[in-house]
Each structure stands twice: as C-alpha cells, then as structure tokens.
Amino acid sequence: MSSASDQPDLMDAPDIEGIDFAFDDIEDVHAVLAGLRAKKPYAVVPYAGFRALLLLSHELVTAAFKDEASFPSAAIYSATTEAVLGHTIQCMSGEEHRINRALVAPAFRRKLMDGHVAGILEPLAHEIVDRFADRGSADLVAEFTHQYPIQVITRLLGLPVDDEEQFRRWAYELFHYPFAPEAAERASAEFTAYVTPIVAARRAQPGGDLLSTLATIRDDEGRMLSDEEILSFLRLLFPAGADTTYLGLGNALLALLTHPDQLELLLSAPEEHLPWAVEEALRWEPPVGLLPRMCPVRVRDWHGIDIPDETPLIFGITAANRDPQVYPDPDRFDITRRAMATLAFGDGPHVCLGTFLAIAEMRVALKVVLERLPGLRLEEGAEVRVKGMLTTALRGPDRLPVTFGG
Numbered sequence: 091m092s093s094a095s096d097q098p099d100l101m102d103a104p105d106i107e108g109i110d111f112a113f114d115d116i117e118d119v120h121a122v123l124a125g126l127r128a129k130k131p132y133a134v135v136p137y138a139g140f141r142a143l144l145l146l147s148h149e150l151v152t153a154a155f156k157d158e159a160s161f162p163s164a165a166i167y168s169a170t171t172e173a174v175l176g177h178t179i180q181c182m183s184g185e186e187h188r189i190n191r192a193l194v195a196p197a198f199r200r201k202l203m204d205g206h207v208a209g210i211l212e213p214l215a216h217e218i219v220d221r222f223a224d225r226g227s228a229d230l231v232a233e234f235t236h237q238y239p240i241q242v243i244t245r246l247l248g249l250p251v252d253d254e255e256q257f258r259r260w261a262y263e264l265f266h267y268p269f270a271p272e273a274a275e276r277a278s279a280e281f282t283a284y285v286t287p288i289v290a291a292r293r294a295q296p297g298g299d300l301l302s303t304l305a306t307i308r309d310d311e312g313r314m315l316s317d318e319e320i321l322s323f324l325r326l327l328f329p330a331g332a333d334t335t336y337l338g339l340g341n342a343l344l345a346l347l348t349h350p351d352q353l354e355l356l357l358s359a360p361e362e363h364l365p366w367a368v369e370e371a372l373r374w375e376p377p378v379g380l381l382p383r384m385c386p387v388r389v390r391d392w393h394g395i396d397i398p399d400e401t402p403l404i405f406g407i408t409a410a411n412r413d414p415q416v417y418p419d420p421d422r423f424d425i426t427r428r429a430m431a432t433l434a435f436g437d438g439p440h441v442c443l444g445t446f447l448a449i450a451e452m453r454v455a456l457k458v459v460l461e462r463l464p465g466l467r468l469e470e471g472a473e474v475r476v477k478g479m480l481t482t483a484l485r486g487p488d489r490l491p492v493t494f495g496g
C-alpha cells in the first residue's frame with residue numbers, strides 16, 4: 091500500500107481518526123460525511139485496521155463507478171464473495187462480463203418487471219399483510235420488509251413456495267460469509283444441491299418463469315449460460331436482490347413515518363407521489379451506503395488524486411446522494427424534490443441489474459402497506475434508526491414497530 095514516488099503518500103495522512111469505516115455503526119454518519127466533504131471531495135479514513143480512500147462527492151463517486159479499469163469490481167468481489175457465491179458477474183470484467191450480463195439482463199427488463207406487478211408483486215404483498223392486518227400492531231421489518239423481497243425472487247424464479255424459509259436462511263448465510271465462512275460454505279453447497287436438478291428440469295421443460303428464461307436463453311451468437319453460470323447467478327441473486335431491497339423498503343417506511351407531513355402528502359395523491367417518494371427515499375438513505383472497492387494498480391492524477399496500488403476504496407453513495415452541489419438542502423426528506431437517486435443503484439458496467447424490479451417492489455409494497463394499514467404510525471416511544479448492517483456497506487432499520495387502525 092505504498093507508492094514508489096518521491097511525493098508523500100496520500101494514505102499516510104488520515105482525515106479522520108477514531109471511527110472504523112469498515113466495522114463501526116456510525117450513528118451520525120450523515121454529519122460525519124458532510125463534515126469531511128465540506129473540506130475535500132474525498133477523505134482518507136480508518137478501515138479494518140488499514141486506511142481507505144473514501145469518495146464523497148457525486149462527481150467522484152459517479153466517475154469511479156464508471157472507471158472499471160482503475161477500480162474493477164472483480165478486484166473486491168473475487169476476494170470477498172467468490173469462494174461461496176462462485177464466479178458471479180460481479181467477479182467478471184471486460185468481454186466476459188459483457189457476454190454474461192447480456193445473457194441475464196433480458197430477464198430483468200423494465201417491461202417484464204412491470205408485467206409481474208399484477209401477477210406476483212401485488213398478490214404477495216397482500217398475502218403477507220393479511221397475516222397481521224387485523225392485529226393493530228406489527229414489526230414491519232420482521233413481518234413485512236424481511237419477508238417480501240426474498241419471496242418475490244423465489245416466486246419469479248418459480249421455486250417451491252413451501253421452501254421460502256429455507257431460501258431466507260441460505261441468503262442470510264451466503265451474505266455473512268466474511269463473518270461466518272463455514273455456515274456460508276454449507277449454505278452454498280446445500281443451495282447448489284437443491285437447485286441443480288431444478289435447472290436441469292427447466293432446461294428440459296421450460297415454463298414461463300425467470301429460471302426457465304435463464305436456462306434457455308441464447309445470445310445472437312447462440313451462446314447459452316452454463317450450469318455453473320446459472321448457479322452462481324442464482325447464488326448472487328438472493329443476497330444482492332433480497333437484502334438490499336429489504337433495507338431499502340425499511341428506509342423508505344422509516345423516512346415516511348418520521349416525516350408525517352410527507353406521508354400525508356403522499357396519501358393525498360398516491361398515484362402522483364408514490365414513484366417520487368421511492369426515489370427520494372433511495373436518495374435520502376440508500377441501502378447500499380458505503381460500498382467497498384479496490385484500486386489494485388497505482389493510478390496517477392485521478393481527478394487530481396494520486397492513488398497508490400492496493401488501496402482500499404469506499405464509494406460513498408450515502409455522501410454523494412446528499413451532495414449539495416446536486417441536491418439543494420440535501421438533508422431534507424422531500425418527496426416533491428422530483429430528483430432521481432441514480433447512484434443508489436451504482437453506475438457504469440456493473441450498475442444494478444435489478445433496478446426495475448427493486449423499484450417496482452418498493453412502489454407496490456408501500457402502496458399495499460399504506461392502503462391496508464390506515465393510520466400507520468411508529469409505536470409510541472419506539473426508538474428506531476437506520477443502522478449499519480454487515481459492516482457499514484448496507485444501511486437500514488432492524489425493527490419498525492408500528493400501530494395502525496383505530
């Protein structure tokens with residue numbers, strides 16, 4: 091982590107001490123990030139016993155996502171996930187990534203996702219709310235947001251509904267690989283054994299589900315996804331698609347419940363405001379907050395920064411989404427802002443493949459929850475806040491005790 095230049099090494103001079111950006115649950119994270127960004131668009135921060143370069147401005151985070159040559163996605167994901175998820179598209183770059191992504195992307199097109207709203211997304215949201223709607227109180231994290239996204243994925247894939255609890259456990263264990271590698275390796279093996287025969291069956295007799303699409307799709311040159319490519323993609327889909335959306339939904343609900351004027355406005359004209367409420371929630375508190383990356387090879391004068399080889403980076407989406415240069419009065423949660431939260435889903439070649447699905451899910455979930463639970467409010471005295479989950483990379487509330495009706 092040192093450079094062979096006669097210049098002083100950027101990483102030798104931290105801009106903040108006393109907070110570990112890999113592990114600490116930073117309660118006042120927005121204030122900390124704003125304080126750093128007011129000085130420079132980037133900062134050198136403590137990170138898992140090392141130092142990382144944290145990018146803070148909208149301009150730098152956008153540029154970094156697009157610069158796959160300097161900060162390849164593969165450099166970080168091969169080290170942190172490949173052992174259990176396999177060689178996923180996050181571990182690929184260049185031509186290999188382009189070919190694989192082109193094969194899986196058609197299954198996630200906007201039209202297709204919007205087409206699932208009436209058939210899968212809405213009925214499922216009602217089914218989950220049915221379980222507690224009569225009770226007058228619930229924990230919306232345990233009983234709704236934690237359930238919904240993973241069940242959406244299993245239903246889209248056409249996997250047996252009765253095994254949903256099992257999928258939730260596998261997804262959790264796969265995602266926690268860095269902290270509990272043995273459980274993650276076991277989950278990976280169990281998942282593979284479970285899904286392999288289903289993939290073979292769908293290849294032989296495809297249906298209208300997403301897994302059949304993945305099993306049979308061919309690109310213009312006749313290439314198909316191999317079994318292992320499908321399996322790695324499925325292993326990735328559970329953590330990437332479920333854990334993110336569950337936190338995104340929690341953040342959106344928490345934002346609305348702690349801003350009653352905005353909730354009232356939304357309820358006054360849901361058709362008009364709902365899409366923008368989702369966008370604003372993703373901007374205000376993005377579930378993928380501080381995304382780790384690597385700079386494997388020295389990069390000179392990157393937007394004026396000389397980055398040594400092997401430097402850990404953090405793409406500060408949470409900071410970029412409140413950059414006052416792009417979002418005036420950025421700390422205000424305002425559903426009339428009408429601004430896109432583009433960086434919440436990343437950018438560049440690895441931009442989120444599930445963007446349209448995630449947005450459709452969030453819109454449907456908020457619509458159903460607000461329609462079915464009139465008078466929704468946080469339980470009196472409940473202390474709820476957005477927390478760093480799985481280090482600081484992901485952010486969301488771990489509970490949302492609410493009351494409704496009456």
Ligand code: HEM
Nearest residue numbers: 179180330331334335338378434435436440442443444448
């Ligand atoms: C609110 C919910 C979501 C958020 C905030 C989110 C965010 C992100 C971000 C920031 C990335 C880029 C990661 C990087 O560059 O290292 C990403 C990639 C990805 N996401 Fe999402 N995501 C969400 C939901 C979903 C859903 C529902 C799916 C699929 C069912 C999904 C599938 C993927 C995949 C496959 C990638 C990797 C793409 C590639 O490497 O080419 N995501 N997501």
